[in-house]
Each structure stands twice: as C-alpha cells, then as structure tokens.
Amino acid sequence: MKHLLSIADLSRAELDELLDLAASFLSVTQRETPKVPALRGRTVVSLFFEDSTRTRLSFETAAKRLSADVMVFSVATSSVKKGEGLRDTVATIAAMGIDAVVVRHAAAGAPHRIAEWIDASIVNAGDGRHQHPTQALLDTFTITQHRGRDLSGMRVAIVGDVRNSRVARSDVQALSMLGAEVTLVAPPTLLPETLEGWPCTSAVDLDPLLPDLDAVMLLRIQHERDASTRFPSLREYTARYGLTEDRARRLRPDALIMHPGPMNRGVEIAAAVADGPQSVIGEQVTNGVAARMAVLWKLLGAGGDVV
Amino acid sequence: MSEYVIRGGEVIDASGRRAADVLVRDGSVVEVGTALDAPEVLDAVGAIVTPGFVDLHTHLREPGDEDAETIETGSRAAALGGYTAVVAMPNTRPPLDDPTVVRAVLAIGAEALCEVVSSGCITVGRAGEALAPMGELHRLGVRVFTDDGSCVMSAGLMRRALEYSLCLPGSVVAQHAEDDSMCAGGSMHEGAVSSRLGIPGRPGEAEAIIVARDIRLAALTAAHVHFLHLSTAASVDLVRAAKRDGVRVTCEVAPHHFTLTDEACASFDPAFKVHPPLRSAADVEAVRAGLADGTIDAIATDHAPHTPETKERPFEEAPPGMLGLETAAALTLTELVEPGIITLEQALAALSWNPARIAGVDDRHGRVVAPGAPANLCVLDPSATWTVDPGALASRARNTPYAGRTLRGRIRHTVLRGERVVLDGRATR
Amino acid sequence: MAESRRDAGRATSEHEHATPASGGRSVSGSGDRMVLRTTVFSADDLRRAHTRIAHEIVERNRGAAEVVLVGLHSRGPAIAARLATAISGFEGAQVPVGTLDVTFHRDDVGLRPLHPAGPTAVPVDVTGRVVVLVDDVLFTGRTIRAAMDAITELGRPRAIQLAVLVDRGGRELPIRADFVGRNLPTRLAEDVRVRLVETDDVPEDTIELWGPEGSGEEADA
Numbered sequence: 009m010k011h012l013l014s015i016a017d018l019s020r021a022e023l024d025e026l027l028d029l030a031a032s033f034l035s036v037t038q039r040e041t042p043k044v045p046a047l048r049g050r051t052v053v054s055l056f057f058e059d060s061t062r063t064r065l066s067f068e069t070a071a072k073r074l075s076a077d078v079m080v081f082s083v084a085t086s087s088v089k090k091g092e093g094l095r096d097t098v099a100t101i102a103a104m105g106i107d108a109v110v111v112r113h114a115a116a117g118a119p120h121r122i123a124e125w126i127d128a129s130i131v132n133a134g135d136g137r138h139q140h141p142t143q144a145l146l147d148t149f150t151i152t153q154h155r156g157r158d159l160s161g162m163r164v165a166i167v168g169d170v171r172n173s174r175v176a177r178s179d180v181q182a183l184s185m186l187g188a189e190v191t192l193v194a195p196p197t198l199l200p201e202t203l204e205g206w207p208c209t210s211a212v213d214l215d216p217l218l219p220d221l222d223a224v225m226l227l228r229i230q231h232e233r234d235a236s237t238r239f240p241s242l243r244e245y246t247a248r249y250g251l252t253e254d255r256a257r258r259l260r261p262d263a264l265i266m267h268p269g270p271m272n273r274g275v276e277i278a279a280a281v282a283d284g285p286q287s288v289i290g291e292q293v294t295n296g297v298a299a300r301m302a303v304l305w306k307l308l309g310a311g312g313d314v315v
Numbered sequence: 316m317s318e319y320v321i322r323g324g325e326v327i328d329a330s331g332r333r334a335a336d337v338l339v340r341d342g343s344v345v346e347v348g349t350a351l352d353a354p355e356v357l358d359a360v361g362a363i364v365t366p367g368f369v370d371l372h373t374h375l376r377e378p379g380d381e382d383a384e385t386i387e388t389g390s391r392a393a394a395l396g397g398y399t400a401v402v403a404m405p406n407t408r409p410p411l412d413d414p415t416v417v418r419a420v421l422a423i424g425a426e427a428l429c430e431v432v433s434s435g436c437i438t439v440g441r442a443g444e445a446l447a448p449m450g451e452l453h454r455l456g457v458r459v460f461t462d463d464g465s466c467v468m469s470a471g472l473m474r475r476a477l478e479y480s481l482c483l484p485g486s487v488v489a490q491h492a493e494d495d496s497m498c499a500g501g502s503m504h505e506g507a508v509s510s511r512l513g514i515p516g517r518p519g520e521a522e523a524i525i526v527a528r529d530i531r532l533a534a535l536t537a538a539h540v541h542f543l544h545l546s547t548a549a550s551v552d553l554v555r556a557a558k559r560d561g562v563r564v565t566c567e568v569a570p571h572h573f574t575l576t577d578e579a580c581a582s583f584d585p586a587f588k589v590h591p592p593l594r595s596a597a598d599v600e601a602v603r604a605g606l607a608d609g610t611i612d613a614i615a616t617d618h619a620p621h622t623p624e625t626k627e628r629p630f631e632e633a634p635p636g637m638l639g640l641e642t643a644a645a646l647t648l649t650e651l652v653e654p655g656i657i658t659l660e661q662a663l664a665a666l667s668w669n670p671a672r673i674a675g676v677d678d679r680h681g682r683v684v685a686p687g688a689p690a691n692l693c694v695l696d697p698s699a700t701w702t703v704d705p706g707a708l709a710s711r712a713r714n715t716p717y718a719g720r721t722l723r724g725r726i727r728h729t730v731l732r733g734e735r736v737v738l739d740g741r742a743t744r
Numbered sequence: 745m746a747e748s749r750r751d752a753g754r755a756t757s758e759h760e761h762a763t764p765a766s767g768g769r770s771v772s773g774s775g776d777r778m779v780l781r782t783t784v785f786s787a788d789d790l791r792r793a794h795t796r797i798a799h800e801i802v803e804r805n806r807g808a809a810e811v812v813l814v815g816l817h818s819r820g821p822a823i824a825a826r827l828a829t830a831i832s833g834f835e836g837a838q839v840p841v842g843t844l845d846v847t848f849h850r851d852d853v854g855l856r857p858l859h860p861a862g863p864t865a866v867p868v869d870v871t872g873r874v875v876v877l878v879d880d881v882l883f884t885g886r887t888i889r890a891a892m893d894a895i896t897e898l899g900r901p902r903a904i905q906l907a908v909l910v911d912r913g914g915r916e917l918p919i920r921a922d923f924v925g926r927n928l929p930t931r932l933a934e935d936v937r938v939r940l941v942e943t944d945d946v947p948e949d950t951i952e953l954w955g956p957e958g959s960g961e962e963a964d965a
Contacts, residue, residue: 025859032860036848041897044848074848095627115629116514117583136631137513177513201516204507309853 011130012303013119014139015181023148023185027157029302029310030149030295037073037298046309047076050107055081055098056133057113062269063133066293067110067142070300076308079106094118095125102126107308111135129307131300137172143268144178146299148186150292151223154264160187163220165211167193167249168227168276169238171200175227175268180208191217193249197238214249215258223264226251226276242275249276256281264288317341317733320351324359324694327660328366329668330683337364339690342733347684357728357735359694365663366681367399367429367691367729369670371459371489371567372543372615373640375401375431377423378416379408384620384711386420389640390427392618392710394736396640397726399691400430400671400680401618405441406464412436412447417455428736428744429729430691432674434459437476437488441465446476453483458675461489463543464590468495470528477538485675487565489541492525492550493517493591502631504577504592512581514631517592523549530557533564541673542566544617546591548601555610565673567615568602570646571637575599575716585626585633586716589619592635606665607657613670614662616643620712638715641708646717648697648724659697690733699725709742776956778935784910784928785951793925794823797907798830800923805874808837810902812868814844816879816891817861822942823909824878842866844877849890864894871899876923880938880951882908885919910951912936928953 009022018026036044052071056064064080071078081101101109108129111119116136123130134140148159155162164183170176170192183190190208192199199210211217218224229249231242239245246252251265256278259265265277265287273279282289321337326347336351336359337344370393376384384392386403393401403420405411411420417433424431435452439445441462449460460480467473467490480486498517503509505516526542530553533540545551545566557564571589576596579587587593605611619636626633644666651657657665671681682688702721705713729737736743785793802808808831815821821843828839847860877891892904907923912930930936934955939946 029860032845032848032863035863035865039898043897045893046848046850046853050854093624093627094629095624113629115631116512117631118629120583121627121629136629137515139513172513174513177511200510201505202507202510205511305848309848310858 009306011119011123012141012307013123013130013132015141015144015178015185016139018185020185023182024157026145026299026302026306027149027152029305030145030299033073033301033305034295034298036301037294043073043075045075046305047071047074050076050308051079051105052076052108052110052304053079053081053101053106055101055109055111057083057111057118058134060112060134062293063112066296067131067133067300070297070304073297074301074304074309076107076304094121098122098125102128108304131303131307134174137174137177139178140174141178142296142300142303143175144182145303146292146296147179147225147266147268148182149299150266150288150295151183151264152186153291153295154288155222158187159183162188162222163191164188164223164225165191165193165214165217165221166225166227167214167251168229169198170194170227171198173227179225180206184208193217195239195245195248214255218255218258219260221259221263223266224251224259225266225268227268228270228272229276230272246275251277251281253278253280256284256286259286261286266292269293318353319355319357319735320353321357321359321364321692321694321728321730322351324362324364326364326684327663328683329664329681332660337684337692339730339733342690344684344688344690345686347686357694357738359727361698362694362696362727363659364684364692364694366667366671366684367693367731368397368644368666369674369676369680370398370401370616370618370640370643371613371670371674372463372569373401373403373618374406374620374636375403375420376620377407378419382622382711386423386427386431388709388711389618389620390424390429390431391742392638392640392708394428394729394731395709395726395740395742396642397644397666397693397695397729398429398640399693399729399731400432400674400676401640402432402434402459402674404463405434405436405461410436410441411452412439412441414448414451414455417452417457421455428742429731430676430680432459432676433457434461434463434489436460437462437467438472443467443469443472446472446479449476449479449483449486453486458485459487459489459541461491461543463489463491466491466493466495466525470532473529474532474536477532477536477540480538481536487539487541487673489543490525490529491543492522492529492545494521494524497521497524502588502592502635503580504594506577506595508577508581512583514580517590519547519549519594519598522547522591523553526550526553530554530562530564533557534560534562537563539563539565544569544572544591544615545602545605545611546572546594547598551601551605551610555605555608558610565612566610567613567670568606568611569615569617570639570643571716573599573602573606574646574650579716580630583630585628585630586637586714586718588630588633588635589617589637590635603651603656606651606661612665613673614643614647614665615670616640620710621714623713626714636714638708638710638712641710642703642715642717642722644695644726645701645722645724649722653723690730692730693726694728696725696727698723699727701725776933776958778954779957781934781953781955783950783952784926784936785949787948787950790909790925790949790951793909794826795830797923797925798827799834801827801876801905801907802831802835804905804922808835808839810872810874811876812840812842812866812870812873813876813878814842814866814895816844816846816877816887819880819938819940819943820844820878821862822940823880825942827878827907840868842868844891844894846887846890846894849893851886851890866898869899870895870901872902874903874905875901876905876907878907880909881936882906882911882919882921883914885915885917888919889917909938910936931955
C-alpha cells in the first residue's frame with residue numbers, strides 16, 4: 009500500500025490490518041514512554057491548505073510517536089498564497105527528500121494529483137467533500153473497541169450535512185465494509201444528490217430511529233451566508249436534527265455518541281450530551297493518534313516494496 | 316497560376332459519392348472527373364475528398380489568452396483536423412462585443428490556415444444585461460451571436476435578442492444552455508459519480524430547462540435559435556419535438572459528449588472537466604441517436620485550449636474545456652461511423668455542410684464539389700490509424716482527454732481557397 | 745549455488761515471514777529441497793531443558809523474587825510460561841510472565857513486510873527488576889537488540905538476561921545468551937525448526953535441524 013487516498017481503495021483485509029495496528033499503537037500511546045523508534049530517520053511533511061489545527065496536530069503527534077521527523081508546511085505563510093501553483097509547491101517539498109506527505113485541501117482529488125507528481129507516500133487528510141480516510145479509521149476503531157470487529161447488524165446513524173461531508177463518505181464505506189447498517193439523516197437538501205452507489209439508507213426524521221441505534225455520529229453543521237438556501241436556520245435544524253438531551257435520553261443506554269469535531273455545542277449536539285456518559289468523543293481524539301500511527305506505519309514501515 | 320489535381324479519391328458531398336479526380340486552379344475547383352492531370356498531384360488514393368469541415372464552436376483565445384492558443388496556432392490545428400473554417404467564440408479578453416475587437420480578429424484571421432469567422436456576443440461583456448451592438452457586428456460579417464461560456468439567464472433578454480436578430484439576415488442566436496442558478500459551483504455532471512466523489516454537480520436538468528425555455532422563445536419570435544454543445548437525452552428529445560413542430564431550431568454536439576461519460580472524472584484528472592460536463596451513458600447514447608436521426612445538425616468541437624499550469628490544478632479549481640480540432644473527425648469515424656451508428660455521409664454532413672449553412676458560410680464552404688466552387692476541401696484517409704500524442708498536436712495547449720488513444724481516420728491534405736495548407740498530414744506553414 | 749547472504753533484505757531476525765515452523769529463518773533461497781539432518785530436541789529432551797533452565801535462572805538470581813520473564817513473540821511467551829510453571833513447582837514462587845512484540849523496534853523497518861505478532865503486555869513495572877527475555881532460537885541477535893530497546897522503554901530494569909532453547913551461532917551483534925538449552929553451530933543454509941504444542945498445532949514438541957539436500961553433511965551434533 010503506497011498511499012491512503014480513499015477508504016474505497018481499501019480491501020477488507022487492509023481495513024482489518026489497519027484496525028489491528030491501531031490497537032497495537034493505542035497501547036504504545038498509553039505507556040509512559042509513548043514512543044517507538046519504528047520510523048526513525050523518515051520524514052513526514054504536513055501540507056495543510058485548509059485550516060485544521062486538530063487534525064494537523066493529531067498527525068504530527070502520530071509521526072513523532074513513531075520517531076519520524078515532521079515538517080509543517082503552513083499555507084498562511086507559504087508561497088502558495090503568492091500564487092505559486094500546487095505542483096510547484098509540491099515539487100519544492102519533494103526536492104527536500106521526504107517519505108510521506110499528509111495533505112488536506114479544499115478540492116477533491118488534490119491528493120491524487122500530488123501522488124502523480126512526487127514519489128512520496130500520500131495520506132489524504134481531507135480533500136474537499138470527497139474523503140477523510142483517517143477519520144473513518146478512527147471512528148470505526150472507536151466503535152470496534154466497544155463492540156468488537158464484526159459490526160454485522162449494528163445500526164449507525166450519521167446525522168448532518170452529509171451531502172457536503174467527506175467524513176460521511178469515508179465513514180459510510182468503512183462501516184458498511186465491517187457489516188454495519190448505516191442510515192444518513194438530514195433534511196433532503198443536505199442528503200446526497202443521489203444514494204445510488206452509497207451502501208446505506210437515508211431518512212429525513214431522526215426521532216423514529218433513536219431507540220434502535222447502536223451508535224449515532226453527529227456532523228458539524230454550519231450556516232454560512234448562502235446556506236439559507238439549504239435550510240432555513242440553525243434553530244430549525246437543531247429542533248429537527250440536533251441531539252438534544254431529550255433525544256439522547258431516547259437512545260439505548262449502551263448506544264455510542266460520536267462527533268468528528270470540532271463541535272458546535274448547542275447546535276448539532278447539546279453540550280451536556282457531548283460531555284455525557286455515552287459520549288465517546290474524547291476517545292475518538294485519542295484513537296485518532298493511534299489510527300494515524302497505524303497508517304504511517306503501514307505506508308512507511310510495514311511494506312515490503314519500499315526499497 | 317497555381318494548378319494541381321487531387322487524384323484517385325472518392326468525392327463525397329451533399330450531392331452524393333463518386334470516384335473522381337478534382338482539378339484545382341487559382342483557388343477554385345475547375346473540373347471534377349476521371350483521369351484528370353496537372354503539373355502537381357495530391358494523392359487521394361484510398362481517401363475521401365470532401366468539402367472542408369466547418370467548426371461552429373472554436374475558442375481561439377486571442378485576444379487575451381495567447382498563452383493557451385493564438386489565432387494562428389488554432390487555425391493550424393483546425394487545418395490539420397480538416398477544417399477550412401472555424402467560428403471563433405467571443406469569450407476572449409476583451410470579448411467580441413465590439414466592432415474594433417472583431418475587426419482585429421478578422422485581420423489576424425485573414426493570414427490564418429483556415430477561414431476565421433468571428434462570432435459576436437449577445438450581450439455587452441457577456442454579462443447578460445444589455446444587448447451588444449449586434450447590427451454593427453453583423454455588418455462586419457458576424458452571423459453567429461452567442462455569449463458562450465455563459466448562459467443568457469434572463470428569458471426577457473433572450474427574447475429581445477431573438478427578436479432583434481430577425482432584422483439581421485442570416486443571423487442565429489446561439490445559447491450555452493446551462494441554468495446558472497442550478498450549476499454554480501458545480502464541476503461535473505450531477506449524478507451517482509459526483510455524489511460518490513463529493514464533487515458539486517451540474518445537473519442535466521439545468522440544460523433541459525434552458526433548452527425548453529429557448530425553444531418556446533424561438534417559437535414565439537419565429538427567430539432561429541441554435542443550441543451549443545447539447546449533452547443530455549432530455550435536450551435531444553426537446554429539440555426533436557420542436558423540429559417536428561416547425562420551430563427554427565438547430566443544435567450541435569461536441570465529440571467528447573458522444574465518446575466519454577462522467578465516469579472518466581473519477582480519476583480527478585481535469586482533462587475531463589468541461590461545461591457542460593461529461594454526462595451519463597444514457598445521455599451519450601441519446602446524443603448518438605440524435606446524430607443518427609438528424610435531430611442534431613452538426614458536430615462542433617468546442618475546442619477549448621488551456622495552459623498546462625491551469626489544467627494541473629485540482630479538479631474543482633481547474634478551468635473547464637478540452638481540445639478538439641485535431642481529433643474530431645477521427646473520433647467521429649472511429650466511434651460513430653465504424654460501429655454503424657451513423658453513415659459516412661451523415662458524418663461529413665455534420666462536420667461540413669450542415670455547420671456551413673448554420674454559420675452562413677455555405678457560399679464558400681461545405682459546397683458540392685463542382686466547377687466554380689471555391690477550393691475549400693479536405694482529403695480524409697478513413698483507414699489510417701494514429702495515436703493521440705498531446706505533445707505532437709499543433710495546438711499550443713495539451714489538454715486533450717484522448718491522450719494515448721488510437722484512432723482511425725486521418726486528414727491527409729487540406730486545401731484553403733486553393734492553398735495547400737496541409738500536405739501528407741503536415742501543415743505547410 | 746551460493747547467493748549473497750549478506751544483503752540488507754535479511755538484516756534482522758528470526759521472526760519474520762519465514763516458514764512458520766522454523767524458529768530460525770531459512771536463507772537457502774536457492775530452491776534446494778530441505779531434508780532433516782538431526783533431531784536437536786525430542787519432547788523429553790525439551791522438558792528436561794526447560795527444567796534445567798528454570799533452575800539456572802533461579803540459581804543465578806538467588807531466588808525468583810526480582811525476576812520477570814518476558815517472552816518474545818511468537819514462541820517466547822509459551823516457553824516463558826513453561827519456565828514460570830517449573831519455577832513455581834520447585835521454588836513455590838509465582839514469577840510474573842509478560843509478552844513482548846519487537847516489530848516497531850526492528851532495524852529493518854521498511855525493508856520487508858512487517859506485522860506486529862502479538863501484544864506487548866508486561867504485568868509488572870520492570871524498573872528495578874531482572875528481566876529475563878525468553879525466545880526459542882538465538883541467531884543474529886538483532887531481535888534481542890530490538891527487545892532490549894523495547895524493554896528499556898517500559899522502565900529501567902536492574903538487569904536484562906536472555907534465555908533461549910537453541911543458540912545456533914551466526915551473531916551479527918555483540919549479544920549472548922545467559923541460559924541456553926543447547927548450543928548448535930549451524931550453517932546459514934540450514935534451518936532450525938521449532939514446534940511447540942502451544943503454538944504449532946502438533947501433538948509433541950520437537951526441535952529439528954534441516955538442511956539442503958545433497959550437501960551431504962551432518963550438522964555437528
């Protein structure tokens with residue numbers, strides 16, 4: 009496996025392997041010295057064209073825990089803002105001899121282009137609305153930590169702006185690969201344009217689903233200036249789709265409450281619910297480092313075809 | 316006195332087919348018959364001799380974007396593709412909404428390797444608000460009016476343009492049919508593929524809605540409306556019904572819309588990004604059927620050069636458009652004629668005499684090959700195979716989606732007003 | 745046909761994807777058929793060896809109080825468990841047993857396919873204790889080097905000792921075993937095949953020496 013660009017590229021065996029590795033690395037991160045020398049001497053560049061402190065830090069922590077060297081390419085101060093093309097930017101980095109590039113970009117397929125131009129392993133940290141594979145890995149890992157690897161028959165709801173969500177696209181693929189039954193829940197204007205090819209169902213009402221869910225994943229909802237064409241207001245959204253305390257009470261006590269972060273407390277999830285006993289949001293963050301260590305290890309350390 | 320004979324080929328034009336030699340002198344066809352002779356010979360053995368092709372839809376990029384293409388390089392690409400005339404689209408910088416700019420384009424075009432016919436904007440600046448000086452442009456020879464690149468969104472304004480065109484003989488108002496309010500932000504066809512890839516889509520309905528609207532406007536005004544680059548089954552059905560009802564409507568299709576589907580975008584390669592976008596397999600079938608039954612009048616390339624830097628951007632950020640002049644005829648032969656979807660005569664009609672009529676240049680292009688006709692001809696070898704190499708194309712740009720494809724059908728010679736601009740597959744200047 | 749045996753590809757240890765039954769990696773990639781040369785340990789021999797090694801550990805460390813046995817995957821944990829059972833039998837002391845995976849500390853990361861072979865789980869704090877690493881076969885010493893790195897990340901042992909069933913020679917690092925079942929000088933082309941009932945789905949333990957057919961030489965017994 010040279011790159012991780014999309015969950016759709018993974019076989020079941022590869023997904024299982026990454027989840028196994030995540031478990032190994034989770035135990036590494038829980039030790040007093042949460043570090044292994046496995047990727048010593050390797051260089052990982054973090055190339056974030058879209059702002060995201062949390063994901064960037066998570067990747068950097070993962071790389072450092074593997075003893076790799078980390079370089080951070082900060083777009084705000086970079087020549088990209090001065091109009092340098094993506095290809096030139098990437099070439100500059102490649103000329104410094106790097107092993108892996110972790111890329112986040114506002115346009116779908118940007119990591120795919122980069123993979124064509126340079127020799128390093130590319131990890132997609134989010135490309136437009138397309139995919140966010142490591143998020144799906146840490147989400148499925150979190151669920152499997154509670155429920156075991158086989159998710160057959162498990163009911164998971166993903167609630168929010170699914171149409172524009174790369175997290176949703178990745179999660180649906182990963183969860184269904186493990187056998188879960190996924191339902192997307194959103195107002196019709198925020199569901200995918202067509203469900204053809206999506207291994208899941210959809211619903212426009214959250215309430216009837218609550219009692220049967222094994223896990224509910226909330227997506228961040230935003231209301232930019234032009235979003236009034238997609239749904240009328242955040243208030244209306246919260247009323248129909250927010251995981252309020254009242255709705256959380258109607259979940260089964262063992263149902264998992266998840267959110268990829270950052271949260272809009274009071275909008276898609278009530279503050280008390282986010283901090284409540286069923287919330288595994290904190291675990292998701294912890295697992296994020298382990299899952300990203302698993303990916304970096306798999307791409308740079310575990311392969312046999314690198315030399 | 317320049318005299319030569321095009322010998323040994325099969326002449327095909329609107330009047331039919333016959334094995335014949337064609338004698339050309341001083342820019343005109345002087346004789347068509349057997350066993351003709353002249354001091355110089357253009358070999359047409361095994362090839363078809365046909366009136367040169369006319370492209371209703373070419374982006375020559377000059378003035379303003381000469382990095383991507385110039386009138387000269389674009390015309391060379393056209394000649395190599397068998398075209399003796401192209402209609403230059405008006406989304407140049409500055410746009411073709413002003414007589415000075417049009418005059419400049421025509422002057423440069425006078426030296427080109429094909430005839431450069433200028434289109435003119437419908438609205439000032441292509442902004443969709445105020446009518447451009449259509450009359451002044453018409454006096455300079457402009458017949459095709461379009462805001463191509465942009466859709467005229469206001470029904471009221473489109474109606475006025477159609478009405479006004481009635482006083483400009485031979486004029487046609489050509490629409491880029493894509494409702495902006497539905498497509499804004501979209502980069503590819505809205506459907507299962509775009510949904511999977513997470514790329515905002517441009518729905519097929521956005522085209523059908525404008526086509527339906529403008530057909531009714533054409534009926535209302537009795538003017539001639541032409542639809543550029545038709546791409547959906549729904550649009551083809553609408554035009555078919557409108558023609559049956561006697562509305563003055565014509566339309567064209569681009570080769571990429573009868574050869575590629577939206578699945579090609581799954582590679583995220585912007586070589587496959589175009590407006591209107593590559594559509595579903597059902598749409599591709601429908602436009603092919605539209606060519607077969609005559610609903611679609613012409614094949615037009617929508618030749619849209621872009622510099623490599625711009626096409627190297629991520630898919631959503633790259634500009635839309637593909638090259639087309641040098642591959643159109645070969646794609647038509649390989650993907651439509653060879654599998655029997657259309658006949659060779661239909662193909663040549665769609666490439667040559669139908670667009671010539673729509674563009675109003677049928678007095679000199681697309682004519683029956685007979686004594687007295689201006690010598691605007693091409694010799695097409697229908698069995699020669701070649702592989703598309705972006706670096707070897709005459710266009711300044713490289714953005715063809717067919718890189719590496721092997722096609723059947725190659726232009727051997729092209730003759731413009733008698734001048735031999737392409738000989739043995741190579742431009743002479 | 746002798747090929748270069750010293751290429752980077754085989755830099756590390758006995759524990760990667762060699763034939764599952766072998767405790768030592770086979771480098772006879774020339775494709776020779778392998779035949780049995782000698783049985784190094786029968787089941788009874790192994791039982792006695794475990795008993796002896798268990799006694800030696802306790803003797804050397806003047807009791808079992810500070811000892812923790814750490815088995816290196818994939819056969820080390822089973823051997824360590826047997827040693828702990830033996831020690832509890834004659835000494836009455838329960839020696840803690842841990843397991844260690846060295847995949848992330850290897851020196852050939854990126855040169856060959858690697859997968860963690862099992863969890864690292866040591867039930868006690870190693871700081872101040874005597875860690876006895878337990879493995880089936882000692883060969884180049886690179887696995888033990890990685891194991892020492894991994895252990896020192898868990899704490900600061902008072903000492904690290906090494907117990908192996910077979911020392912087959914061929915060291916590439918200055919590492920030696922403290923407790924050895926049997927010294928068995930071998931050739932690179934030969935294979936030490938370990939089969940234990942806990943890990944290899946066999947009815948009886950054996951350790952055998954295999955070599956390429958036709959070279960006609962017996963290993964030194």
